[in-house]
Amino acid sequence: MAAARVSMPGATDSNLEFADYSLYSNLSDDELMQLAIERSIADAQNSEPGTENSKTPVVLNRPAGPRRAPPSHHPQQQTEPAACPANPPRYSLMGFIQTEMSESSFFFRELEPIVKAISEGDVGSVRLLVKQPGCNLLKPNKDGWIPLHEAAYYGQDQCIKIILRAQPGMINQRTLKEQTALMIAVTREHLACVERLLEKGADPDIANKEKETPLYKACEKENPAMVAMLLNYGASVNKNCIQGWTALHESVCRNNVEICEMLIKAGAKVSMPNMYGITPIFVAAQSGKVDALRMLLKNGADLNSQAADGATALYEACKNGHENIVEFLLSQNADANKPGKTGLLPIHIAAQRGNDSIISMLIPATSKARVRRTGISPLHLAAERNRNYIVEFLIEAEFDVNAMLSEDRSMMYEDRRSTALYFAVMNNNIDATTMLLKAGANPNLDTFNPLLVALRQGCIQTVTLLVEHGANVNAYIPTHPTTFPASVMFCMKYLTILKYLMDNGCDALSCFNCVYGSNLHPPIKTRRNQRYDPDEVVEKACVQFCEVISTENYSRWAGPIIDVLLDYVGHVKLCARLTEHLDSYHEWQCIKEKAMPPRPLMQLCRLKIRNLLGIKRLKKINRLPVPPRLIKFLNHQEREQDF
Incomplete structure (x- = not known):
């Protein structure tokens, strides 16, 4: 080892020679780090203006030529040498220490001599170092890397040849991430190294921690030459990664037809599923790779294969909006009536996603009888998502506007909705409501009448549309019985709408039929947090009109509401509670007089x-x-x- 020249503080024009850095051999790593930091700080202070710098930076065995940072050993395998990492790999305490002053201080340990020689492509030095008795080619660093891995990383095929001649048994040794030298060379796309390793007997089927093989990585890198080389050396073409993905799956996902054809010629199974039942044809449809899809079908892939969730390639193409894939699959007679485990057909998901071009292609291929068997119409999904142009498409295609959700699907909604019209009214979508009603939608099919929804929203336009098309103005709620129409209850704050209902035949007389009459009324029971439960069998007493109008929400409107209702009844007798309301405001006395007989x-x-x-x-x-x-x-x- 070359002697180190060290300038010590307090010494003038004197140099100390060392055969090794024995001055620091007894120091720990932390002590060496502390020493370097202290020296750097002291030098920075002494180099300030007006201060005589009597110290020079300590340099231990600085190598000649440009510095090289050690490689960053991680799964991504950067294609270029990375900047000095925070914790560079440790090779030996016989490494070198270097400190450098720039804008900030850096401290790192350089590579072992053989690793340094490999990284610089110094084949001669490598040849000499492997012959030295103290050179241990099997000694790993903290990441499990040995010099063979370094040679594969840096693309030094000659160094690989030298190392394997000295230690041929290490060829399949793995790093801590279970990477072989072959895997590293493939990942870094060093073709010459791959060839050298395969010639020397490297196993092409040893997978890394994620169960990815070198062949899989070569497909990921889209390197046909490397794929061909691995296949020629017997790489297993159908080996799965950790989630069952094969090399063919990966190549199809990248639409690399050339590699796909190579894999199929080598025996790749075109319909091999991963752990989720996803086959390569499903991958092509999902990712919109039409060229790979054509190639798979040409080689016998099952057009209608289903994933674990029952989805087909056509369903997935519709879901992801790949119009060209849908067109191609339908041209190849893909089954548009094959439901998944959810029971939905491709046309359902297309309606939900709102792709009118795909809908127009699916309509001729979809059986309306099969749609009915699913228990849900695409109209429901289009109306639910406010896809008005899809609603129009489906109406023109004569899909049933009165199709009802099946019982199990209706139960998924608290209000037990059943029709597409209900979805449109619930969304306050006037355009969709208009289209459905004009097409013949019946506004009285749902358990909870859509008119009640519109009244609760206070939308006079929707209310008018529904009433004009025959909505029941005397609608009740079966699960919450009242002695008067529920429609009255939902529009008490909107007198214009209330009058409109009365003009169209709403039953005003029932509002004055109180079971208590002039007698003392019982206290009103407050009901909070009541949930809609159609299956509830507990018998409920009918709610009286006077009870509802006495609640905090409506009591301030009691006078005007009674006034409107009186215009649509003959002789009535106000109950004690209604009289009490009219007596509470002087301005309402005229309303009370209006109710007195004779009318x-x-x-x-x-x-x-x-x-x-x-x-x-x-x-x-x-x-x-x-x-x-x-x-x-x-x-x-x-x-x-x-x-």
């Missing part, structure tokens, strides 16, 4: 005429030769300015 004859005549004509005829009354004033009177329009 005006004109009011009774209006009710009688309306009852005889019926709602449908009243809507067409403008076409009859009747005086406009009478029409206005029959339609309760004489007080319109009040609302």
Whole structure:
């Protein structure tokens, strides 16, 4: 070892010669680090302006030529030498210590002589070092790397030849990450090293910690020459990685047809599934690789194979919006009526994702009978996701607008919704609601009437649409019985909507039929956190109108609400609780007087005429030769300015 020149503090023009760095041989790693830091700080202080620098940096056996940082040994295997890591690999205490002052101080241990020679491509030095008695080619560093791994990493095929001549039995030795020299050379794409190792008997099927083989890595790198070389040396083509992925899966995912064909010629199974049942054809459809897909089908892949969750290649292509893949699969007669474990067909997922081009391709290939058997229509999914253009497509294709969710699917929703119309109304989607109603959707099929949803939202436009298309204005909630229509309860804060319902035949008289009459009413029971439960069998007492109007939410509106209702009834008697409300505000006394018998004859005549004509005829009354004033009177329009 070359002598080190050391300038010691306090010594002037004197040099100490050492045959080794024995001055520091008794120091631990931490002590060496501390010494280097102290020297660096002292030198920095002495080099300040106005200060005489009597010390020079300590340099122990600085090698000639440019410095090289040790390689960073990690799974990614960087293609270029990395910057000095925070904790460089440790090879031996016989390494070298170097400190350097720049903007900050760095301290690292250099490589062992043979590793340094390998990294610099110094074949002559390697040849000499392996012959020395003290050179241990099997001694690993902290990452389990031996010089053979270093030679594979740096692409030094001649160094590999020299090392294996000296120690041929180490050829398949692994690092702590279970990488062989062959795996490292493939990962770094050093073709000459790969060839050298294979010639010397390297096993091409030894996998790393993730169960990836060199062949798998070569496919990942998309290196046909390396793939061909590994196959020529007998690499197993169907070996699985940790999740069952094969080299063919990887090549298909990268759409590398050349490598795919090489693998298939070598015996790769085109329909081999991974641990999730995913075959290469599924991978091609999922990732949109049409060239690889064509190649797989040409080589006998099963077009309709299903993954563990029942999904087919067509389903996955629809899910990911690959229009070209869907078009190609359908041209090859892919089954569009094959459901997955969820029961959904490709057209369902396409409707959910909102791809109109894919929908247009699937409609001719999809059986409406099979759609019915799934218990859900694509219209449901399109309406749920507000895919209006898909709703329009499906209506034009004559999908049933009144299709009902199956019982098990309906139970997934707390309100037990069943129709596509309900989804549209729930989303307050007026366009979809209009399209469905015009196409013949029945607004009275759901357990919880869509009209009640629209009333709760206070959307007069949706309410009008539903009522005009026959929605039941006297809708009730079967699981929450009331003595009056639930539709009244949901629009008490919207007097205009309440009047609209009354004009269209809503039952106002039931609001005044109180079982307690003029007697003392029992206290109102507050109900909080009640959940909708259609299966609840506990008998419930019907809720009275006077109970609802007495709640905090509606009591302030009691007078105007009663006033509107009185216009649509004849002789009624206010119960004690309603009277109490009207007595609570002086301004409401006129409403109380309005309810007192006898009711005006004109009011009774209006009710009688309306009852005889019926709602449908009243809507067409403008076409009859009747005086406009009478029409206005029959339609309760004489007080319109009040609302």
